[in-house]
Amino acid sequence: MSGVIASSAVEHHPGPQSQERGQRAVFCGLTSIIWLHRRIQDAFFLVVGSRTCAHLIQSAAGVMIFAEPRFATAILGERDLAGMADCHEELDRVVGELISRRSGINRLFLVGSCPSEVIKLDLETAAAKLQAKHENRVRISAFSGSGIETTFTQGEDQCLKSTVAELPALASGTSNLVVLGTVSDIVEDQFRRLFDDLGIPNVHFYPGRKASDLPAVGRGTRLIAAQPFVGETARALIERGAEMINAPFPLGAEGSKAWFEAIAEAHGIDSARVQQVLELPYQRAKRAVASHALKLEGKRIHFLPDSQLEIPMARFLSEECGLSINEIGTPFHDQLMMHGELSRLPHDVRIVEGQDLDPALSRVREARPDLTVCGMGIANALESEGLRTKWSIELVFSPVQGFDQAGDLAGLFAKPLVRESILEVGSWS
Template sequence: MNAPAVIDRQSEGDCAPVIKERGQREVFCGLTGIIWLHRKMQDAFFLVVGSRTCAHLLQSAAGVMIFAEPRFATAIMEERDLAGLADANEELDRIVDQLLARRPEIKSLFLVGSCPSEVIKLDLSKAAQRLGAKHAPHVRVLNYSGSGIETTFTEGEDACLASLVPEMPVLAAGAPANLVVVGSLPDIVEDQFRRLFAEMGIANVASLPERAVADLPGVGPNTCFLLAQPFLNETAHLLEKRGATRIDALFPFGVEGTSNWLHAAARAFAIDSDHVDRVLQPYQDRAHKALAHQRDRLAGKTIFFMPDSQLEIPLARFLANELGMVLTEVGTPYLHRTHLTQELAALPPGVQLSEGQDVDKQLDRVRAIRPDLTVCGLGLANPLEAEGLSTKWAIELVFSPIHGFDQAGDLAELFARPLRRRDVLRV
């Protein structure tokens, strides 16, 4: 029996009390993160220890053609493995040896746990240590869990990056201050941010992850980090344990969020705000012009966010404040209040937030409200479209370049497109 909704009376700022729900969920598993992580980390390989279902999921999500040779694969667990009739560790060692012999360019190998490997209690941490010692120093072997049990799919990236934090070089207390941008970003967006940081006067900037895992940035007491994604809770916690300081800011979506994010970095490095304003002005003007093309279509339209990616609150802030959309409910799988303090304060007064999911109850609220647009997972989109409700796939917002000034117009377009399609198809 599903648990009833719980109303959190400790509301966030001027928002309505938070609805907390626990019940049936509709989300992808954390293995999905491999699709963008393997593109980002160009010297890494992701070996999922899982079932044929895991393999089919990854192939389908990536759209891999038959002749492609991606940097991920699945070590498929058969019935004998699940029944305990085979030595899973011996089989895993054999597969890894074959893989590394065939792909000598691999410098980092991630062993990725799945629901099946966790069910049989296969210790991939010990396997990574064993294989890492065997293949050192040519290959670094790490592990993390991409299991879909009680998680949402973006936590796969969090777990992956968290596994890298202990590998980051130690910077001494006297080392120059450095900035680490945390979160996987498309290369074009990362390059844009680095140019902006350089123009502002911050030269010692690195990313986690870097394009080559072998080039991990150092971390020490003079390290500051900016989260580019709101779902990196464990990664941020481990960086802080290593002495780094998180810079609190809005997330870099739209003009408001990107400006706040960059100004926060400038303050941490004692850079004059007037100088930053002069650097950012032409980028802001260009972004405002791009947003104007979509504002007429989106202003006044109602939107409902189902909990899916953990991007919901920053995106809701962007849509409400910069495009005039009306937020009917903003659901998120987990509400990391520490990382979202400024985002919550920037939401319009009275916004209804929900944390967790009881999908039937949330669908009832969607049907009662009948918003102009519902942001949801793939499994819910088609049924809602059949009922005459326009939808936006939440996962597309994770795959697409949406951070920063130059992507602000593209981000708005992702929300305008379903409404334009509806208008075209309307009889």
């Protein structure tokens, strides 16, 4: 697993690039559970970790979800660590408790954490043993969301990758399309309508709304990513015969158009039909973006690393909203996934992979951009220094993909600036 470790030098971007190591203000992969447990409605995520893991997920979720959540933490205690209790027996007990409590659960993910990785607790073996015990009741597997191996959105990648081996083989001579990475339900519905209009059959969203919605995969599978943070799963699908379609991500009017065009081209669909289907939503998206772009044009934006959405977001903002990019920080730069993005970025944009927090903040303070996209722990600290910020977590938690969300996406960036202009109290400058 390459994990948070920086990849080799970026080749497709001619501008300045560097890697930083040091203190990071980025969540660990466990945070992905916050959206995964809502997307996959019959799945339960059991983190095997410490009180810190439990506290992290509930704090990062910001508001507590007041129904009983579909995630929990099995907190390791001193007895487990000292070997006085057999961790596998303990896990057996906890899982039994959980399964009897939640009858609607069809899929259980055991999620590894920093402490479980460090004590080398083998959750995959544990999952296999538990599976044998609960064979006809619930499907059980394991993945790691630990901070020593994954950053924030990589948790989803690990989760999906852990299910690739279960995907049925695609019957030879047939074909399908797998859309990879969590999108919100409304985006899925819009995309399905467009795929229908384009005449593209057998479309599977992965992950689906049910844990059992597993697409078949094989030589006839075409693969398109809807999110940038699913690189390892993409590679695992390619190994099983899927062919990856290269495209920018479906963010903004142009990104969405290019994304659908690439998919249509791979399916050999007549370009006149493609233009006819996409023209209306494309024009609608352009109009929606334009009203926000007025407020964004000419502003300077700086991305601190968070969700791996930084590069596509920067591309959208520079291409469609007229912003200039001060710096793109990204926690992990996956070239396979960014292939369709880099060529659309301004050539002189500085990309920094990884983070060393204090020097990175010093660069923000020195540049004083109009807007800084950053994690929640940093936003108010920068605001109090007179800098306007946008929480990056909202980019993961809101429906932003596709034509009909392009305006909303621009709006997310415009809102802090609009707020600055209407408030008559206090001062940011």
